[in-house]
Amino acid sequence: MEKYVIALDAMGGDHAPDAMVQGAIGALRQFEDVRIELAGPEDRLKALVASAGEVRSRIGIIPADEVIGMDDSPMLAVRKKIRSSMVQAMLAVREGRAGAMVSAGSTGALLACGMLRLGRIPGIERPALAPVLPGVKGPWMLIDCGANVDCQPKYLVQFGLMGSVYMKSVMGVADPRVGLVNIGTEVEKGNRLAKETYEKMRAQTSYRFCGNCEAREIPSGDFDVVVTDGFDGNIILKYTEGLAGAMMSMLKESLMASAGTKLGALLCKPGFRDFKKKMDYNAYGGAPLLGVEGAVVKAHGSSGGEAVQNAIRQARTMLEGRVVEKIREGLSGLGGEN
Amino acid sequence: MEKYVIALDAMGGDHAPDAMVQGAIGALRQFEDVRIELAGPEDRLKALVASAGEVRSRIGIIPADEVIGMDDSPMLAVRKKIRSSMVQAMLAVREGRAGAMVSAGSTGALLACGMLRLGRIPGIERPALAPVLPGVKGPWMLIDCGANVDCQPKYLVQFGLMGSVYMKSVMGVADPRVGLVNIGTEVEKGNRLAKETYEKMRAQTSYRFCGNCEAREIPSGDFDVVVTDGFDGNIILKYTEGLAGAMMSMLKESLMASAGTKLGALLCKPGFRDFKKKMDYNAYGGAPLLGVEGAVVKAHGSSGGEAVQNAIRQARTMLEGRVVEKIREGLSGLGGEN
Secondary structure, eight states: OOOEEEEEETTOSTTTTHHHHHHHHHHHHHOTTEEEEEEEOHHHHHHHHGGGGGGGGGEEEEEOOBOOOTTSOHHHHHHHOTTBHHHHHHHHHHTTSOSEEEEOSOHHHHHHHIIIIIOBOTTOOSOEEOOEEOOTTSOEEEEOSSSOSSOOHHHHHHHHHHHHHHHHHTTOOSSOEEEEEESOSSTTOSOHHHHHHHHHHHHOOSSEEEEEEEGGGGGGTSOSEEEOOHHHHHHHHHHHHHHHHHHHHHHHHHHTSSHHHHHHHHHHHHHHHHHHHHHOGGGGOSEEEETBSSEEEEOOTTOOHHHHHHHHHHHHHHHHTTHHHHHHHHGGGGOTTO | OOOEEEEEETTOSTTTTHHHHHHHHHHHHHOTTEEEEEEEOHHHHHHHHGGGGGGGGGEEEEEOOBOOOTTSOHHHHHHHOTTBHHHHHHHHHHTTSOSEEEEOSOHHHHHHHIIIIIOBOTTOOSOEEOOEEOOTTSOEEEEOSSSOSSOOHHHHHHHHHHHHHHHHHTTOOSSOEEEEEESOSSTTOSOHHHHHHHHHHHHOOSSEEEEEEEGGGGGGTSOSEEEOOHHHHHHHHHHHHHHHHHHHHHHHHHHTSSHHHHHHHHHHHHHHHHHHHHHOGGGGOSEEEETBSSEEEEOOTTOOHHHHHHHHHHHHHHHHTTHHHHHHHHGGGGOTTO
8 A cells, every 4th residue: 555655854944853654644634545644853753653553654754853954055064964855865766675765855965965875877977956936827836946157058958857756746737738948038148148048948858849939938837847047947936936926015005095995905805815825835845856866855844744745745746657767767868968 | 408318119019110219209208308329221210200209310220131030159140240239229329329229139149339339337247137127115126137147256346336336326215225145044054156256245345245145035116226147137037927827827826716706806007007017027117238338228129119119218217327337436446346
C-alpha cells in the first residue's frame, strides 16, 4: 500500500513543527499510498503524532536535533549541521529511504542541500526552483525563479526540459508550450543570453519550444512554461507580489473615496475573495526544485497545515508522474553539448 | 516670450499628423513661452494649423516629406531617410533651432536617431529611455526600459545620475532616492552586473544611492529612481502592463459570477475609473530619452492630442529644469572611470 515515501523537514518554516505534522496527517488521510518520514527532534514529534489515529502507522520519525535557521549561511549550514532536520530529510532521499522531500525552511539552504546532499541528475548542470503561478487561462510555470543568477544558454535549455516534464507529468498539460522570456517576439531580439538560448532551444527535440515570450504575455496563458535565468525569474516572481499588492491598495483607495463605491465594494466582497483565491499561488503547493536526484518541494515559509498538505500531495504527484526519470530521458534530445 | 522651442515629429505615431497638431495647439495655448516647430509635409501641416488661431504665429514648419514607419529597420531608416519628419525634428535640436524634440514614432528609430543625429552628452556612454510610472506613494522612474540590453556597471551608474536629475528637475522630488533592481536587499546579493554596479554606485557622490531595490518594493514608492539594465527594465515595464491587464480580467470574472457582486461592480464603476486613471502612466507624458544632447521625449505610439500635449509640456519642463546641463554637471561626481 505504501507506494510513496516522503521525507518531511518537520522543523522548517514559520509554523514548524505543528503545521508540518498537521499537514502530514492531512496528507496521510488523503492518500493511503503515502508514508511520511518526519525529520526532527524525536520526543517532540512523537508527542505531536500521538493523536494521529489510524494513520500513525504510516508515520516514521528520523531523529534530527539541529535546525537550519533563516539567518544561517546556506552553504555552511548544509555542510556543518549534518544532524539538522533539513539535511536528514534530504539524506533519506539520497539513501533511498524516501523518494521525495518537502521543506518549508530557508530557500537558500534547501538549494544548497539539494545540490550538496542529494546531487544533480547527471547531465543537468543547474537545478532550478520553479513555482507554478496563476494565469488568465490557467497555471503556468516560472523556471528558474532564483536558484541561478548567472546563467549560460545551456542551463536555460535544460530548464525548458524540466519545466515541460513537470507541467506534463504533474499538472496534466498534454504538450506544454515552452517560451523564453525576452523583450520582443522576433528571433533577433534580446540580450546575448536570450539570443544564444533561442538558437539552442529551437534546435532541441525534447520539448515544444514556442519562441520568445514577451513579459506582457506572461500572465496571458499562452505559455505553460516560461523560461528565464534566476535573476530575471526572481524579479518577475517578486514583482508579481509587489504589483498585485500595490494595485489592490490603489484600487481600495479609489473604492473608499465615495459612499456609493463603498457600498459597491461591500457587495463585491465575495468576488474579491474569489479573486484573491485565484491569485494565491500557494494553492498549487510549493515550488519544485527540479534537476536533483529526487522529488524536492519547497513549501512557502509561512505555510500552515493546508499548504504543507498541498506540498506533500505535489511531491506524491511528482513521484507518481516519474518526473526525475522523465527529465533523465529527455536529456538525450537536447543535443550534444546542449 | 518664446523661451522654449520644441521640435515635433508631426508624422510619428498612430494618429499622426492630426493628434500631433492638436497636441501642439493645446500646448501653445497652455504655455505662452513655447514655440513649436512641426516637422512633416509642408502643405498638409499648413492646412492643419490654419485653424490654430492666435497661437499660429508660434508655429513653424520644418519641411519633411519622408516618414519612418514601424516596419523600417531603425538604424537604416535613420541613416537613409534624412528627409523624414523624425530626423528633421532631431536635426533642429542638433543645429540649435530647437531645444527639445518630441516624437510618437518608432521607439527603436528614435533611439537610433538620438544617438546618431543628436549625439551623446560627453561622458555618458549609453543614453537610456526612462518612463515615469505610477506607484503607491507617487510616480517613480524606471531607467533603462529597453535602450540597452547588454550593460556594463558604469552605464547603470550613469543611469542613476540621469534619473536623479530628471526626478529632481522635472518631477520636483527634492532629493531623489535611487535604487538598484536586485534580488535581495543585502549587499552581496545579485548577479555579476548587480554586484559590481552596487559597489560603484555606493562610491559615487552625485546622487543619493539608497541600495538594492527588490522587485517586490518597486511599486511601493520607497525609491524615486529604479535603475536596471534595458533587458530587465523592459521586462518590468511590459510585465506591469500584462499583469495589470490579467489581474483586471480575472477580477472582472470574479465580480461577474453572481448578481450581488455584479450590482456591487456597477456601483464601484466610478472607483474603477479613478483607479484606471491612476494606473495610466501616459498621464506623466512620454518617456524621456536621457543622455543625449537635448531634451528628447518619446510619446506613446497611440498618443492622442492630450497625450501629445502632455509630452510637449514635459519637454518644456526638461528645458526649464536644465536637465541636460545638470546631467553634464553631475558627471564629475561619478568617479574617474565611473
